[in-house]
Amino acid sequence: MKTVFEGKALVVGNNVDTDLIYPGRFLELTDPKEIGSHCLAGISEDISPNFPAGGIVVAGTNFGCGSSREHAPIALINMGAAAVLADSFARIFFRNGINLGLPLVVCKGISRHVQNGQTLRLDLNAGTVTIAETGEILHAEALGGKAMEILEAGGIKPLMRKRFGK
Amino acid sequence: MHAIEKILARNAGLPSVKTGEIVTAKVDFAEINDLYLQTVYSFYEMGGEKVWDNTRAAFVFDHYAPCPTIKTASNHNEMREFARKNDLKYHFDVNCGVCHQVMAEAGVVYPGMILVATDSHTTTHGAFGALGTGCGATDMACILMTGELWFRVPEIIEIRLEGKPQKGVYPKDVILNVLGKIRADGAVYKAIDFTGSYIDALDIPGRMTICNMAVEMGAKTAYMQPNQAVLDYVSPRAVRPYEVVTTDPDFVYAESHLFNVSEMEPVVSCPNDVDNVHPISEIAAQDIPLNQAYIGSCTNGRTEDLGQAAAILKGKHIPPYARLLVVPASRDVLRESMEKGYIQTLIDAGATLITPGCAACLGTHEGLLAPGEKCITCTNRNFRGRMGSNQAELFLASPATVAASILNGRITDPRPYLD
Numbered sequence: 371m372k373t374v375f376e377g378k379a380l381v382v383g384n385n386v387d388t389d390l391i392y393p394g395r396f397l398e399l400t401d402p403k404e405i406g407s408h409c410l411a412g413i414s415e416d417i418s419p420n421f422p423a424g425g426i427v428v429a430g431t432n433f434g435c436g437s438s439r440e441h442a443p444i445a446l447i448n449m450g451a452a453a454v455l456a457d458s459f460a461r462i463f464f465r466n467g468i469n470l471g472l473p474l475v476v477c478k479g480i481s482r483h484v485q486n487g488q489t490l491r492l493d494l495n496a497g498t499v500t501i502a503e504t505g506e507i508l509h510a511e512a513l514g515g516k517a518m519e520i521l522e523a524g525g526i527k528p529l530m531r532k533r534f535g536k
Numbered sequence: 537m538h539a540i541e542k543i544l545a546r547n548a549g550l551p552s553v554k555t556g557e558i559v560t561a562k563v564d565f566a567e568i569n570d571l572y573l574q575t576v577y578s579f580y581e582m583g584g585e586k587v588w589d590n591t592r593a594a595f596v597f598d599h600y601a602p603c604p605t606i607k608t609a610s611n612h613n614e615m616r617e618f619a620r621k622n623d624l625k626y627h628f629d630v631n632c633g634v635c636h637q638v639m640a641e642a643g644v645v646y647p648g649m650i651l652v653a654t655d656s657h658t659t660t661h662g663a664f665g666a667l668g669t670g671c672g673a674t675d676m677a678c679i680l681m682t683g684e685l686w687f688r689v690p691e692i693i694e695i696r697l698e699g700k701p702q703k704g705v706y707p708k709d710v711i712l713n714v715l716g717k718i719r720a721d722g723a724v725y726k727a728i729d730f731t732g733s734y735i736d737a738l739d740i741p742g743r744m745t746i747c748n749m750a751v752e753m754g755a756k757t758a759y760m761q762p763n764q765a766v767l768d769y770v771s772p773r774a775v776r777p778y779e780v781v782t783t784d785p786d787f788v789y790a791e792s793h794l795f796n797v798s799e800m801e802p803v804v805s806c807p808n809d810v811d812n813v814h815p816i817s818e819i820a821a822q823d824i825p826l827n828q829a830y831i832g833s834c835t836n837g838r839t840e841d842l843g844q845a846a847a848i849l850k851g852k853h854i855p856p857y858a859r860l861l862v863v864p865a866s867r868d869v870l871r872e873s874m875e876k877g878y879i880q881t882l883i884d885a886g887a888t889l890i891t892p893g894c895a896a897c898l899g900t901h902e903g904l905l906a907p908g909e910k911c912i913t914c915t916n917r918n919f920r921g922r923m924g925s926n927q928a929e930l931f932l933a934s935p936a937t938v939a940a941s942i943l944n945g946r947i948t949d950p951r952p953y954l955d
Contacts, residue, residue: 385720385809389919394899397571398600398607412921432721435754436917437898438656440574440672461725461756462656466672516558516686526674527582530681536583 371522373494375452375473376502377424381486382413384430388463391434391442405441406448418449426490429456430481434463443467453492455480455499455510468517471525475499476511483508538692539648539781540727540759543667547650555790557689563592564776565644566679567653569635570597573611574673575654576618579680587622588683594626594644595619596635601893603630604901633866633892636660636748636834640740641868643773647762647780652679657834657916659750662730662758663743664766665780669757690727690756691790697734699798704951706844707742708836708914708934710734711749712803714795716813724754726790729783734797735760740769741838748835749916752810802950804912805932808920816937816949824931828911829854829942830923831882832863832890833897836914836935839864839872845939846878848953849885855945860887861903863895885943899923905930912941 390412392405399405410417427446433456434442443466446454453473457480467474475492477499484490489502492510499508513521523529537545537552545553547561568575587593595615603609612630619627632638636657639645647665651658654676661668671685679685695714728750735743743760750758762770762780770778802816831837831845842864854860862882864870870892873879883889888903896903897915904924905911911923911930918930931947940950 387917387919389899389917389922393921395904397898397900398605398611400573400577400607400611412919412926432724432754435720435724436656436919438654438670438672439571440674441571443672444574458721458724460721460754462670462672465675469672469674514558514688516688526678527578530582530678534583534681 371524375424375426375492377426377452377490378422379426379428379484379486379488379490380417380421381428381481381484383481385432385435386429387436388434388439388442389436392439392445397439397441402444402448405445409445409449421449423450424452425450426492427451427454428480428484429454431457433459435460438462440466443470443472447472455492457481468520469526471521473521475513477508480508537784538729538787539665539761539783540667540692540757541689542781543648543650544687544689553689555689555691558686559689560684560686561650562684563652563679564649565651566593566676567635567639568595568676569599569653569655570595570612570615571599572654572673572676573614575676575680576614578674578677582677582681584677584681587624587680590623591625592683593680594624594628596628596632596638597630598634598893599898599900601630601891631867633864633869634834634837634894636744637838637865637869640664641773641866643775646770646774646776646778647766648778652676652685656751657748659755659758660744660748660834662747662750662760663740664770665760665762667757670751690725692727692729693723693791694729694731694789694793696792696794697730697732697797698794699734699796701797701800704802704936704954705800706934706936707738707745709800709802710797711746712805712813712932713800715749715752715805715811716803718753718793720752720754720809720811722753723750726755727757727759728753728755729759729789736763739765741840745835752916802934802937804937804947805918807918807929807931810917810932819947820949824910824947826858826912826941826946827909828859828861828903828905829938830861830896830903830911830913830915831935831938832861832865832895833915834865835916837863837865837869839869839876841914841935842873842878842882843876844935846881848936848939848950849943850881852885852943854886854942858942858945860885860942861890861896862887863890864892866892896923912938912947914938
């Protein structure tokens with residue numbers, strides 16, 4: 371499993387709900403690439419087309435609150451996000467993202483330290499986020515046992531396939 | 537232990553559980569709504585062949601009922617095919633209503649059970665003393681394959697509601713008052729137990745409204761100890777035997793918050809956050825003009841809610857150019873509201889009647905808003921863009937406040953309209 375990620379930051383605010391991440395008008399879509407093209411369209415339609423591959427989304431508190439729609443993490447992954455760092459995550463979104471193998475890491479205060487477009491280096495094993503431009507190092511919380519187990523397997527799907535001998 | 541912990545322990549086959557522990561628990565009923573075709577895809581991607589128990593899983597087609605586009609119609613057909621192939625005992629097609637109302641009416645919800653659905657508002661079923669929680673498509677696919685799901689045993693916080701509400705204060709006002717204090721992230725990963733004399737005396741619709749919005753504080757689940765109203769509702773409907781679980785007297789909550797319902801005012805949750813709650817007196821004074829009003833949803837689309845609106849609108853008419861959308865939460869609600877004359881009253885007052893379902897609540901179809909428009913609604917979310925344009929604004933309130941407001945064309949205190 372990849373444990374070090376380096377990418378440009380896209381900074382969003384507190385309580386970014388799943389309607390902002392993936393507005394209701396696109397919920398009928400089922401093609402992951404198409405879903406990804408509308409990621410964060412509730413904030414701006416321009417975000418996804420201009421998102422740098424391997425970029426890291428940085429958020430405040432309660433990221434992913436609201437609807438249980440799995441389109442939200444599917445959109446983030448297919449927009450090209452490598453990880454999301456936030457002050458805190460909403461529960462269902464957190465499960466959905468980890469299930470799909472998207473690293474979701476709690477890093478208290480990150481939204482106040484990182485500027486849009488800065489380069490971040492996330493080291494999951496070391497539990498650190500380094501801001502390249504300033505050299506500042508922030509502490510990332512370790513993922514809980516079950517979440518880490520799922521993430522290390524590359525998501526819940528490989529785990530389940532293994533369990534069922536597929 | 538708390539009742540929630542006892543339910544988790546029993547379904548996990550453990551003598552007890554403790555906060556923070558990860559347990560794998562059996563799911564008593566699993567529901568998939570029609571936004572979640574991905575559940576079927578994830579099921580097959582993970583090697584799923586057959587649903588674990590065809591009597592414990594069902595689709596409810598409510599978010600696109602009936603379908604607004606060819607794509608949603610195709611999605612429905614893929615789900616119907618899956619339901620047919622697995623010979624699912626229960627199936628709720630586009631003629632039924634919103635999943636949380638439909639499941640309660642069908643008797644698949646009862647005290648002491650674990651209900652998991654692909655819908656964040658599954659906290660609603662705490663109203664019946666059930667552990668209801670929402671999940672995404674792939675978690676649901678895991679349940680369909682195995683009949684179980686992993687859970688972290690949550691911290692449990694008590695929200696104690698004492699006293700009797702004043703005239704014009706409805707369960708929606710009570711939960712919005714609570715939300716304004718606890719805030720949108722005040723209960724993330726936690727369970728909320730609503731207690732107190734107000735809850736003990738509360739009817740089914742009120743209990744459902746309050747538990748429904750627990751998720752707007754981030755809660756994993758909500759709970760209310762079943763009262764006589766719950767037993768009277770569930771007993772003739774329940775499709776399985778059930779057992780009411782009770783919390784041990786020595787249980788200690790992670791937090792306790794006391795609210796005096798007698799001191800509460802009617803309130804409005806203002807754009808664009810559910811916890812942006814203000815007294816109606818303050819908001820009505822701002823003279824906010826409205827384009828649309830919405831009465832319906834899993835939060836406030838029941839017969840009693842339509843009745844409160846009808847009482848205010850009886851013999852009156854909404855202003856020209858204003859719109860009032862009425863969306864009964866289910867076919868049974870529609871039928872009952874017709875029998876009671878509420879539908880006739882609302883239509884005579886200028887309402888547009890919409891098929892039972894979620895309709896415009898989540899911005900998919902049937903009543904979306906244009907840029908610059910304002911809507912007062914008894915749904916559960918006023919997020920930016922939730923009901924259409926990003927430049928539209930949503931105000932959340934009780935059915936009475938919604939009715940009085942659209943009657944007056946601007947946000948209005950309902951109290952002078954109540955006899």
